[in-house]
Amino acid sequence: MSEKKFDPVIVGFFCNWCTSAAADLAGTSRLHYPPNIRPIRVMCSSTVDPVYLIRALQEGADATILGGCHPGDCHYITGNYKARRRVAIVKTVLKSLGFDDTRVLLEWISGSEGPKFARVMNEYTDYIKQRGPSDFKYLDSLGGEEVE
Amino acid sequence: MAMKRIGVFICHCGRNIAGTVDVKRVAEEIGKREDVAFSTTYIFMCSQPGQKLIEDSIKKYNLDGVVVANCSPTLHERTMxxxxxxxxxxxxxxxxANIREWAAWxxxxNPEAATRKAIRIINATIEKLKANASLEPIEVPVTRRALVIGGGVAGMQAALDLADSGIETILVEKESSIGGNMFRLSETFPTLDCPQCILTPKMNDVGGHPNIKLYTYSEVEDVEGFMGNFKVKIKKKATxxxxxxxxxxxxxxxxxxVHVDSEFDLGMAKRTSIYIANEQAVPLKALIDENSCIRLQFEKKVREGKIKPKKNVKICSKCADVCEPKAIHFQNNEEIVEENVGAIIVATGYEVVPAEAFPELGGKYPDVITALQFERLLAPSGPTAGVPRRPSDGKIPDSIAFxxxxxxxxPQxxxxxxxxxxxxxTIKQAMLVKHARPDIAVYDxxxxxxxNGxxxxxxxxxxxxxxxxxxxRGKVSKVYKVGDKYRVQGVDTLTGRIIEVxxxxxxxATAAKGSSTVKELAKKxxxxxxxxxxxxxxxxxLKPxxxxxxxxxIAGAAQFIKDITDSVSQGSGAAxxxxxxxxxxxxxxxPLLAKVDQEICAGCGRCKDQCAYDAISIDPVRHVAVVNEALCEGCGACSANCPTTAIQVVNFKKGQIIRAVDILAEVF
Known part of the structure; x- marks a missing residue:
């Protein structure tokens, strides 16, 4: 490992109706959070296939965050409950394979919660910084490739 | 076919983006991509010359796809x-590509990080865009009827405007009469009109309008469907x-x-168990409060087996005995009705925090009341006929503090x-007590x-x-009882002296909040x-x-507390x-809906289990999933559960998302 300060990569999947709106509001309110969060807008948290999360971790992300509407408030009635189940399974699989399951985070952030969005992004980035690079990347380096 | 000639248009948004993000560098970086035919920046992409630039470039470079890197898609997706x-x-x-709210701001x-992040968001967006299909919007028929929830002044105005324009309108009100909080008021600022005089014409118009179907003492039970085609279940509560x-x-x-606290008078007067909301109620109909009626309580206990009635027991039926039209039947007539509407206006109004929430300000004493309760004491039609009297002993006060x-x-x-x-x-109430009793001492x-109106x-x-x-000018810290009076302790911040009266x-004047039942409704x-x-x-x-x-x-105080003028304007606006x-x-x-590749689909039905709209069925003959486009909302829950990727949301296909994720997850 180089001596460069660890700068994690975190991929954020944000549902169109709540968490994307919260991210817009955080930006409009000029609330600052680390640029380590790399966002993608999806229509609903329920459309996030577990494959997306695993893929992000495989391709270099140190963590992933999935943002949806609060329980009971889903724009698509029950999408967030489906997302909750999927994330629970992804975490179980990661854990049983010996990987760190805290690298997948599910958060409910509504469209009016710009400050919460910024707070979650700050706290999670700090947490991942303390946690260090992801195990998946460690496996990459076992393959002989240097990871910066 | 993946797009090969993409145009990328990066907006400066004045200095909003360009002040942080190095837009020139972004355009250069993106321009290096093989699939990008043209990449440029402009000060305001949403301006007419900005849009012209996009139009001209599409023709000039024969572009087959466009990424506009600017603000949130909620603002200018449609423009572009x-x-x-x-x-x-x-x-x-x-x-x-939202590089303003999600990167620049x-x-x-950290301009360097913001610039790199903007490049990454644009690259990810291009990867997603590349496999987008050309689509045409789907046309769905519209039900030309409207539903207004809440019969206060905003809801009534909305219903009347809709009905006057020839649209059949359903008005649902949870109380037994329309009128809302405005009808509780004594007089209105700044003209000192009395709502019992100025609101009753509107109430009667609503009650008698041929295009308005009024459901009072009713609540919205369930809402299904989508814009233009809602199916609403309304519960008519038992009267x-x-x-x-x-x-x-x-x-x-x-x-x-039986006498219990009156809801309309906010506990300032009693009503009977069978009651009419108020004398000018629309509709003017009696109903029985199940929780206090002797007969209904007795019957309930018998039903639950808690008491066994003796033979020939005579249980109270005084109201039914005197009812000439024989309207009182004591039967639970709760009913669910279904209505189809194309648009819904929510005008559920506000509530005030009760005085009891402020014990340090005397909220526990009977003579310390909320301003809305005081409105009832000042109202000419109220329990004290407009003369303010203390709730504890009926005395006309010599002095009063607001x-x-x-x-x-x-916030604490x-x-x-x-x-x-x-x-x-409060200013109005101070004036009105002076009208009722000119020598009263008023402290505000x-x-x-x-x-500001x-x-x-x-x-x-x-x-x-x-x-x-x-x-x-000053805040009161404490109100406590001294003999027959209440001592108000505060500070006059203009003179810096402690004040005691x-x-x-x-x-x-307690804080206003949204209606207590609105959260349940909002979820539906x-x-x-x-x-x-x-x-x-x-x-x-811009879209209040x-x-x-x-x-x-939404209209009126349901959005945020507002006065009558603003509520009426919003009612008309929402209509x-x-x-x-x-x-x-x-x-x-x-048209961004789920689509099934029937070549791959095995008909397992896992997508069907995920659909919250019952939009998916399994064709029994071909044994493949079929999507009903009128019902599908495009959430994509089905696609995440499909083991074969047969069902996917158009333009949100898995391959598109994974390509974008690969860009986002890249270490550098």
Whole structure:
């Protein structure tokens, strides 16, 4: 490992109706959070296939965050409950394979919660910084490739 | 076929983006991609020359896809798609990369990181866009009827405007009469009109309008469907009285032996167990309160087996005995009705925090009441016929104190916001007590007087100069009982002195909040609300009447506490929005829906289990999933559960998302 300060990569999947709106509001309110969060807008948290999360971790992300509407408030009635189940399974699989399951985070952030969005992004980035690079990347380096 | 000639248009947004993000560098970096035919920047992409630039470039470079890197897609996605359509490019070949809210603004302290992040967001968006298909909007028929929820002044105005324009309108009100909080008021600022005089014509118009179907004492039970085609279940709560027969004569009220606190008078007076909301109620119908009626309670206990009735027991039926039209039947007549509508207006209004929430300000004493309760004591039609009397002993007070900002502008003990109407109604109440009793001593404790409406400041000066109300700038810290009086302890911040006055009565201008039942309703409608129960509009400045759910609008104090003038304006505004929607025979629906590749589909039905709209069925013959486009909302829950990727949301296909994820997850 180089001596460069660890700068994690975190991929954020944000549902169109709540968490994307919260991210817009955080930006409009000029609330600052680390640029380590790399966002993608999806229509609903329920459309996030577990494959997306695993893929992000495989391709270099140190963590992933999935943002949806609060329980009971889903724009698509029950999408967030489906997302909750999927994330629970992804975490179980990661854990049983010996990987760190805290690298997948599910958060409910509504469209009016710009400050919460910024707070979650700050706290999670700090947490991942303390946690260090992801195990998946460690496996990459076992393959002989240097990871910066 | 993946796109090969993409145009990327990076907006400066004045200095909003360009002040942080190095837009020139972004354009250069993106321009290096093989699939990008043209990449440029412009100061305002949303301006007419900006749109022209996109149109001209599409033609000049024969672009097959466009990424506009600017603000949130909620703002200008449609602008850019329309621009592309004008140049002959299918609008669904346009994607927005949000580099303002998601890169420039949150990272304005780190321009280098913001620039790199902008490049990454654009690259990810291009990867997603590349496999976008050309699509045409789907047309769905519109039900030309509207539903208004809430029969206060905003809801009534909305219903009347809709009905007058020829649209059949359903008005649902949870109380047994329309009128809302406005009908509780004594007189209204700044004109001192009495709502019992100015609101009753509107109430009667609503009650008798051929295009309005009124459901009072009813609540919305369930909402299904989408813009233009909602299916609403309405619960008509049990009244135990046949309203077709009830004439509203009020004979039953005179004989009922049970007396409980009146909801309409907010506990300032009693009503009987069988009651009519108020004397001017629309509709003027009696109903029985199940929780206090002797007979209904008795019957309930018998049903539950708690008591065994003796033979020939005579149980109270006094109301039914005197009812000439034989309307009172004591039968539970709760009923669920279904209505189909194309648009919904939510006008559920506000509530005030009860005085009991402020024990340090005397809220535990009977003579310390909320301003809304005091309105009933000042109302000519109220329990004291407009003469303020102490609830504890009926004495006409010699002195009275009004406390502003009780729980408002106070994040520690209440809400952080200003409740907006309190300054004006407190000034009005101070005037009205002076009308009733000119020699009364009035102390008005305020922090700031906020009188920012037409005629409001003049009204305030009138109270000071003509009526001699003592305005004291300062907050009250404590109210406690001393003998027969209440001692109000505070500070006059203009003189810096501690103030103590002994008064007969204290009126608290407590904070306003959204209606207590609104959260349940908002969940059924899937519209957002905040922690105080205010419904959230799409855009505070420019779309104050819209919600993120198409076809659902908000009006009046449901959005945020507002006075009558503003509530009426919003009622009319929301009605206009609904009319615009219902004026078209057909609506365009986004074609971003689930689609099944029937070559791959095995008909396992896992997608069907995930669908919250029952939009998927399994064809019994071909044994493949089939999507009903009218019902599908495009959430994509089905696709995440499909083991073969047979069902996917158009333009949100898995391959598209994974390609974008690969870019986002890249270490550098």
């Amino acid at each position: 798609r329309n621009a592309a359509a004008r140049a002959g490019l299918n609008p669904y070949r346009v994607e927005i 949150p990272h304005e302290d 135990f009285v046949d309203w077709d027969k009830c004439t509203g004569c009020g004979e039953c009220l005179r004989v009922c032996p 406390l502003h900002c009780v729980g408002s502008r106070d 003990n209440g809400v952080p916001y200003c409740s907006r109407i309190c300054c004006m109604y 404790f305020y922090i700031d007087i906020r009188s 037409k005629g409001y400041e003049e009204f305030y000066h009138r109270a000071k100069e003509e009526y001699g109300v003592n305005f004291i 002994d008064v007969d009565m204290v009126v608290l 409608l899937r519209i957002p609300y905040d922690e105080w129960g205010w419904l959230k509009e799409t855009h505070l400045k 009447l819209e919600t993120p759910v198409g076809g659902v609008f 206009a929005k609904a009319m615009a929607l219902l004026a078209k025979p057909e609506l365009e629906k986004e």
